[in-house]
Amino acid sequence: TTSMFRALSWTLRGLHCSSIPLSTRMFSERADKSRSLADKVAVITGSTKGIGFAIARHLAQNGAHVVICSRKQWNVDQAVTTLQKEGLSVTGTVCHVGKAEDRDRLVAKALEHHNGIDFLVCVAGVNPLVGSTLGASEQVWDKILGVNVKAPALLLSQLLPHMENRGGGSVVLVSSVAAYMPISKLGVYNTSKTALLGLCKSLAMELAPKGIRVNSIVPGLIKTDFIQMEKTLPYSLSDLNKVYGLQRLGEPEDCAGIVSFLCSSDASYITGENITVAGYSPKL
Numbered sequence: 001t002t003s004m005f006r007a008l009s010w011t012l013r014g015l016h017c018s019s020i021p022l023s024t025r026m027f028s029e030r031a032d033k034s035r036s037l038a039d040k041v042a043v044i045t046g047s048t049k050g051i052g053f054a055i056a057r058h059l060a061q062n063g064a065h066v067v068i069c070s071r072k073q074w075n076v077d078q079a080v081t082t083l084q085k086e087g088l089s090v091t092g093t094v095c096h097v098g099k100a101e102d103r104d105r106l107v108a109k110a111l112e113h114h115n116g117i118d119f120l121v122c123v124a125g126v127n128p129l130v131g132s133t134l135g136a137s138e139q140v141w142d143k144i145l146g147v148n149v150k151a152p153a154l155l156l157s158q159l160l161p162h163m164e165n166r167g168g169g170s171v172v173l174v175s176s177v178a179a180y181m182p183i184s185k186l187g188v189y190n191t192s193k194t195a196l197l198g199l200c201k202s203l204a205m206e207l208a209p210k211g212i213r214v215n216s217i218v219p220g221l222i223k224t225d226f227i228q229m230e231k232t233l234p235y236s237l238s239d240l241n242k243v244y245g246l247q248r249l250g251e252p253e254d255c256a257g258i259v260s261f262l263c264s265s266d267a268s269y270i271t272g273e274n275i276t277v278a279g280y281s282p283k284l
């Protein structure tokens, strides 16, 4: 059933510095400060692969210190190493977002080297069921709603004091076009992604007085391990693209720039917004 929706520094920069001429170094330090997310700290869940990994890389390239996580240590190690080798400021830890003790560890990791947190990007999401909505067991409901909907809210509640210390922040949730146009046999998942849009609205209203903005992105079909979907979609992907799409599947990188923008001060008056990244938008 999991078959269809199965479901990285300063150190390196520092090491290289001595071999770089002073003038170049001064220039690049100035350039660093001018990057849109310089000196900001970002926590990104579900970020060792796919959409989360692309977002982690992009935020770090724009100057943020990024803390990544996922369930498997090996995935975390690989992703941290890859991004650090690119000279990016990235650390990571194991965190299954559905587990309270793991969320505690993630918050502690983020605070290890920094005295606050500016951004939270909640990418982790699961779909263990392909089948009838009413046939879903209570366990399946608990898992999908727990990881996809409850976990972002609970993690944010843990991070909130550290965002408030910084005088504000930005949160980005990752929904899905399945929230607007349900995909057959994915009823529980569709429902969880619609719930996220509601969570985005409620949190945006609740946190606005604290200067914390909450937005979501709504990806379409993005080429990652998460999708092997053509078999179970109720229509052919190529047919759909002929009518609506930009004639291709999305790449994880397609989701990254918009998240960076939503975190940056360029988006300072945008909150409670859902932005479709799907080659076409079904939303009015």
Ligand SMILES: NC(=O)c1ccc[n+]([C@@H]2O[C@H](COP(=O)([O-])OP(=O)(O)OC[C@H]3O[C@@H](n4cnc5c(N)ncnc54)[C@H](OP(=O)(O)O)[C@@H]3O)[C@@H](O)[C@H]2O)c1
Residues within 6 Å of the ligand: 006, 007, 045, 046, 047, 048, 049, 050, 051, 052, 069, 070, 071, 072, 073, 075, 076, 095, 096, 097, 098, 123, 124, 125, 126, 147, 174, 175, 176, 177, 218, 219, 220, 221, 222, 223, 224, 225, 226, 227
């Ligand atoms: N791909 C699409 O077409 C598409 C479309 C719309 C929305 N989305 C949404 O985008 C998000 C990411 O999807 P993706 O396509 O990038 O998937 P992906 O390539 O399979 O990557 C999923 C990432 O999340 C981690 N992860 C899974 N469960 C987790 C958990 N409970 N706690 C923490 N980390 C966890 C995985 O690593 P570990 O295995 O090590 O945990 C991995 O790093 C999901 O919320 C999905 O619903 C995807």
